[in-house]
Amino acid sequence: MGIRNSTTTFAQSWSSTRGRLVRVEVLVLFSAFIWILVELLGSRRRRHSHGFFRFFVWAVYTLFTVLGPYAIGLLQDGPFRDQTFVLWGSILLLIQVSADSLSVYSIHDIEQRKRVLVQHVLQIVLVLWLIVNSKGHNTCYTATIWIFWIQSVILTYRKSGVLSNASKKGGLLKQSKVVADYMMIEHEQIPPDVAPNPKTMEGYRYIFHGEEEVASLLPTAPEYRLGFGQVPGIKCTTIDSVWRWIESQDVLTTGAVETIKDVALSFSLFKLLKRRLCGYRIGEAGRAKTLDFVLNGLISEEGNYVRAFVVIEKELAFLYDFLYTRYDTKNPMYWCLTFVNVVVIVTVWNSISGAFSRHYHRSNLEQRVHGTDVTRWVTIVLLIIVLVLSFLPPTMDRRWDVVDELHRYKQPTWGTAMSHISRNDEARILWQRAFGQYSLLLDFDYHSWNVLPLLSLGLVGKTREGQKAGRKTMLTREIIERVLSGFKESNGQLHDGQSALARNQLLSQFSWACTLPTNIHNILVWHIGTTIAMDGHPVPRTGDHRVAKTLSDYCAYLVAFVPDMLPGHGYDTQRIFDAVVMEARKSLTGCDTVSSRCEKLTMMALASDSSCTILELGGRLGRELRGVVPEARRWKVLADFWAEFILFLAPSSNVEIHAEKLAAGGEFMTHLWALLTHAGILERPSTTDGVGGGEGHSPIRCPGCAMLGRNWHGMERNMVQFPANPSQYTSNRNKTLVGIQQSHKYLILLQLMH
Incomplete structure (x- = not known):
């Protein structure tokens, strides 16, 4: 009876007016706290890929979209008509529509933008109803309430436009169509006497700005593409003219000019890359100057491979901002929004002064704890949070500010802008620059009980057998140079590893390992072989040994965790991986260390003349690799192979997986995919020896x-x-x-x- 009475008493107090007031106070403060977390965590998503961090961000985003509307509903349904509570409602409304760093959690949410906007409109109407029926005569509060409400309407309109621009059914499709049609004829815009020069971008008239205006035009006959230059006054700005204008600015140092030119180039490439999200044809693919742009433009003759990689990083950062945030270039509403922000700041300050003064409007629902007016202090805390977040810049990354200045071709405040760019030019600021790692022979016996997926009703995905990621390894300059230098030395030709073996005079010995049924077979066999060849050798911080092991474990990581980035169907890759894990558990029973597992695989391959499983083929390859001496030559062969092979795997038509992984820390494979896109390489070539290049061929079971x-x-x-x-x-x-x-x-x- 005591528990029942206590429960009844709690339910009555919880549903009473005082209890509802406590609930509203807690929800309002918690919503403001969640707003702070969203602003802080949203821009950091592309620099962190840890599973717990991503789950936490998802939980924060979900609470952010739920708590605000629920609190506004409580205010609407309860006896909260005083100006103080109406002010809370207007702040909650402003919170819902003003988050810039995390506009959507997933790329799939973009296509659900109409549902999100309908929710915002309903909240605007509910808060308007609160305002109309409010009680109180505090002039400062009244002005603040109306300004917050008007600000929310403007921000909702802006959010509608931003989400529409990122939607495949909206502006993304329309504007990318302009770029796609233009790039079909871009080479025709170059005067005959101008030879394309990728170092100066002379002869590369890639669109930098202006496709928004052209998108409103109708296509013209005979091909019914958009007719560029058909309307006087409407003209696209191209990257070559932007570079010339930057170089003409005497106030900039040489380093500043190069940095700003790279920002402009990244922005222009970002617009080209958006076409792949829509499935448009890449018109410049296959042209000699397109490949030359990457080989001799992004990658200079001096071999500045890191610079090429940083340009791609900035381009993908623009793409991330475009899809997942509202850090867009300034639109015609920008100065209006700036004006309103100034008014909001002044009004908030006056409101805080009013809350402290004797003219403060005291509610009939006051709540005091030890003599302290809780309702009043909740109001003060909310206004301070709004004031602080209004003063803080939306992002410390000034790339968008530089692009906006270049759009208008005005004299920018380069000193301030460049100070931010220099700090954010570090690779770790843009992306996490880390390799996922997985070792099959180390972790095939990993078993997860999957308790969390069960308790979360499937919100947390299940971990498959043997699926245990290793510690991430940071991307080094050495790996970037090794991969891109091979691409430059091969003159932009992709090879499946056989070319690297030929350069090391080992093709005849190892060609069999490059002609397996699928590329997934090749990855796993060479990964197992690499593990066996390196068994017992400590991995140094630098050198061929480190490059080979990092790339080998990264490709195995993609097989185990991101199969959709690899050739073939992702589900087929999963099934192959699961089968190999089960084969390893059956064949390597009783082997507790990696060394013992390597030795057993070597003996299995030695005893079998008709190797047919991936494990047996990997054991055979590892045994033969051990015969390559001296060890320095062995590491060089493996490093050359993996640096060549990972580029061969990079082309893909699955754009969605690359866009999705941008919000999960990014992948090295995505950077290579974008680089190859700008080189005009959209598909991997068929291999030179039979079955290695195809997917879905029957497994090789014997030499015959x-x-x-x-x-x-x-x-x-x-x-x-x-x-x-x-x-x-x-x-x-x-x-x-x-x-x-x-x-x-x-x-x-x-x-x-x-």
Whole structure:
């Protein structure tokens, strides 16, 4: 009975007017606190990828979108009609629409923008109803309430425009269409006597600004693309003219000019990259000057590989801001918003003074604790939070300010802007620059009880068997230079690792490991082989050994955790990984250390003449790699292979996974993907030896099958090479059909042998 009476008493007090007042006070203060967290954490998402941090940000964002409307509903439904509570409601409304650093949590939320905006409109109406029915005659409070409400309406309109611009069904589609159509004819805009120079961007008329105005025009015949220059006064600004204008500014130092030029270039490339979000054709792909832009423009003749990588980092930072924040360039409403902000600051200050003065409007629902008016102090705390956040700049990264100045071609305040750019030019400020790491032979026996996914009803994803990420490794200058220097030395050609083996005179020995059924086979086999080859050797901080191990474990990490970034279907990759984990648990039973596991795999490969599983193939490769001596040569071969192979894996048509990972700390593979896009490389080439380049071919089960696989795919290549002479085509076709019939007979014989 005592518990029942206590429960009844608590329920009555909780539903009483005093209890509702306490609930409102707690919710209002907690909403303001959540607002602070959103502003602080939103801009840090692209620098942190830890699972707990991402879950915490998601929880904060979810509470932020729920608590405010709930508190406004309590104010609307209860006896809270005094100006003090109406002021709380207007502040809650302002909080809901003024978060800039985290406008949406996921890229999928952008397409749900109409639902979000309808919620904001309903809250605006509810707060307006509170204002109309409020009681009190504090002039300062009245002015503040109305200014907050008007500010909320303006910010809601602005948020509508920002989300629409980032939506595939809105401005993103429209403006990217302008860029896509323009880039189809961009090379035609260059005068015949001007040779493209990627060092000065002369002859590269990539759009920097102005596509918004062109987007309102209708396409013209005969191809019905947007006609550039058809309307006087509407003209796009291009990156070459922007660079020339920056160089003409005498007030800038040489270092400042280069930094601002890189910011402008990153912004222009960001507009080109947005086309891939819409699925538009990349018109400049395949042109010589496009590849030359990356090989001799982003990457200078002196081999400034880090500069090329930083430009891509800034470009992806622009893309992140565009999709997930409201750090956009200043629109026509900017000066209006600035004016309103000034009025808000003055009004808030007057309100605080009024709250401390004897003219403070005391509510009939006052709550005192030890003689302190809690309601009054809640009001003061809320106004101080609004005042502080109004003074703070939305972001310390001044890239958008520089871009806005370049849009208007006005003399900017370069001193202030450049001081911020210099500080934020560090790589760790833009992105976390860390590699995810995974070692199959170390963690295949990892088992998770998945208690948290069960308790959270699936909000936290399950961890699969053997899926345990290792400690992240920071991206170093050495790895950047190793990967990009190989790309430059190969003249922009992608290879699946065989070229690296050929340079080291080892292709004949290891070519079999590059012609496996799928690229996922290649990754796992070479990862296992690399682990075996490095067993017992401490990893130094620098050198080929470090490069090879970092890239090997990173590619294995992508297989285990981000399969959609790799060639083939992501689900197929998951199933292959799960199967290999189960095979390892079955084959390596009783081996408790990595060394013992490596030795057992080596012995298994030595005892088997017909290796067919990924584990056995990896053991065979590891045993053969151990035969490469001296060790320095072995590490160089592996470093060359992985640096070449990771570039080969980078092209992808799955744009969504790259956009999604931008909000989770970013991936090194995304940076390579963007770089190759600007080089005009959108797809990986077919490999030079049979099955290695394809996905979904039958696994190689024995040397005879391997030979058949190579012969079969060689005939496939012959079938698609149509000669210019039709009679030659007929002859080749007949020879191919005969070869296919013979191969079918050989295949039946092999099946009987097995």
